[in-house]
Amino acid sequence: MLAADEIQSSLAGxxxxxxxxxxxxxxxxxxxxxFWNSFFAIAVAAxxxxxxxxxxxxxxxxxAAGRFELLLKLAFVDIGTWVLPLLALAAVAPHAGLxxxxxxxVVASNWASAIIAWLMLPGALIRLIFPAADQxxxxxxxxxxxxxxxxxxxxxxxxxxxxxxxxxxxxxxMFAVSLIVLFALQKLLGISTLGA
Numbered sequence: 068m069l070a071a072d073e074i075q076s077s078l079a080g081x082x083x084x085x086x087x088x089x090x091x092x093x094x095x096x097x098x099x100x101x102f103w104n105s106f107f108a109i110a111v112a113a114x115x116x117x118x119x120x121x122x123x124x125x126x127x128x129x130x131a132a133g134r135f136e137l138l139l140k141l142a143f144v145d146i147g148t149w150v151l152p153l154l155a156l157a158a159v160a161p162h163a164g165l166x167x168x169x170x171x172x173v174v175a176s177n178w179a180s181a182i183i184a185w186l187m188l189p190g191a192l193i194r195l196i197f198p199a200a201d202q203x204x205x206x207x208x209x210x211x212x213x214x215x216x217x218x219x220x221x222x223x224x225x226x227x228x229x230x231x232x233x234x235x236x237x238x239x240x241m242f243a244v245s246l247i248v249l250f251a252l253q254k255l256l257g258i259s260t261l262g263a
Contacts, residue, residue: 069107077105081178084225085218092225095174102170105177109149112184116145119187122195137258144252149180152244156237165237168227172237175226183215216242 069077076094083091096104120141124134153173160169190208193200223241224234253259 069104073104074107074111077108077174077178078111078182081175081222082182084175084222085179085182087221087225089225092171092175095171095178097170097174101174105174106150108177108181109146112181115184115188115191116142118195119191120145122191122198125195126198140256140258144249144256144258147252148245148249151248152241155244156241159240163237164229165227168229171228172223172226175222176241179219179222183219186215186218187211 073096077096080091080094083094085091095101120138123141124137153176156165156172157169160166165172187208190204190211193204193207197203220234220238223238224231227234227237
């Protein structure tokens, strides 16, 4: 488990990158240990993600056992959608000239994803507390989703460090792969909702 100051530094660095500030990269641990430790961001994001999973499983209209099974499926889908696109990037990075910045991107992306999970929390809370307010939770989630896209692009631009065109290509590629993984895992597990 990471120390609180390491987590705080990593989140602060990713947030600064998301705001378009390149000095945020210096706050990240880009060593081999820092690379693997950045996956602890999944645990940091977990409480916010769980709220979303519970909200979706509660509105599914199933018995308690069915809701718990759906919650586990949603967790599997979200973790898969977090990790599998990074594996895809690892496979193409050497061919795309990104090997030197792969660690930078993964570390920044992991911590930025934790921030985005918490950023998306208001929509999930509305769905959980006011299940009938589907339109309100959907609107809040949509606005926050578009904001997260802008923040993610900025993080990608700084992490890749090869200009806006390459950052846009990486961003678009990772977004597309994430959607493919998301829909494939949902279909595999028989989930009809778009997930948390």
